[in-house]
Amino acid sequence: MNTENKVISEKLAQSEPFVCQVVGYKNSGKTTLVCSLVEKLNEQGYQVAVIKHDAHDFEMDQPGTDSYRHRAAGASAIALVSSRKTAVIREEEIALDELVMGFSEYDMVLVEGFKQERYPKLVMIRTAEDRELISSLASVIGVVTWLPVEETLAGLDVNTAGKLAVFGKDDVEQIADWIQKHR
Numbered sequence: 001m002n003t004e005n006k007v008i009s010e011k012l013a014q015s016e017p018f019v020c021q022v023v024g025y026k027n028s029g030k031t032t033l034v035c036s037l038v039e040k041l042n043e044q045g046y047q048v049a050v051i052k053h054d055a056h057d058f059e060m061d062q063p064g065t066d067s068y069r070h071r072a073a074g075a076s077a078i079a080l081v082s083s084r085k086t087a088v089i090r091e092e093e094i095a096l097d098e099l100v101m102g103f104s105e106y107d108m109v110l111v112e113g114f115k116q117e118r119y120p121k122l123v124m125i126r127t128a129e130d131r132e133l134i135s136s137l138a139s140v141i142g143v144v145t146w147l148p149v150e151e152t153l154a155g156l157d158v159n160t161a162g163k164l165a166v167f168g169k170d171d172v173e174q175i176a177d178w179i180q181k182h183r
Helices: 003-013 030-043 066-072 096-101 128-136 149-153 158-163 172-182
Strands: 018-023 048-052 077-081 086-090 108-112 121-125 140-145 165-168
Touching (some): 018 030, 048 096, 096 108, 140 172, 149 165
Parallel strands (some): 121 140
16 A cells, blocks of 8 residues: 555544543633644644634624524524635534544644533643642543643642643643644
């Protein structure tokens, strides 16, 4: 099998993209990290999709647009399609698993938020109080911290601390390399 066919075969064997969540409290640096990782992973040839959880009720549509009028008239869902972009707006929350499967053609999906979901997580730690997230969430595989490493890991049991990858908040290149190795 030639190299090109092997790559295609490996892609087809992947039933879903690698998913990594970035979670943390408000203003912990989640969006900054996700954007930096997308840039770095794109530079390395990966196609990356992003799913962001919004705890507030966001509004994508603007008054005066046709799509706004469609929704105001009672459409349960609308799709906006141009030669370069597609957007779908549904009047419902969609499960993360379903959203991930919608991005099956991408190499990776970075998920910002959705703390209670099952995917591997990087936890953002900005303050000592944030450390409780490390032990309270499932599937934590790494920590991205604003604090000194010793302070970040203080109080964790040795077994938990020993299994975590720990990065400084500005270690984007190392985090991107680590994600690639764990996908």
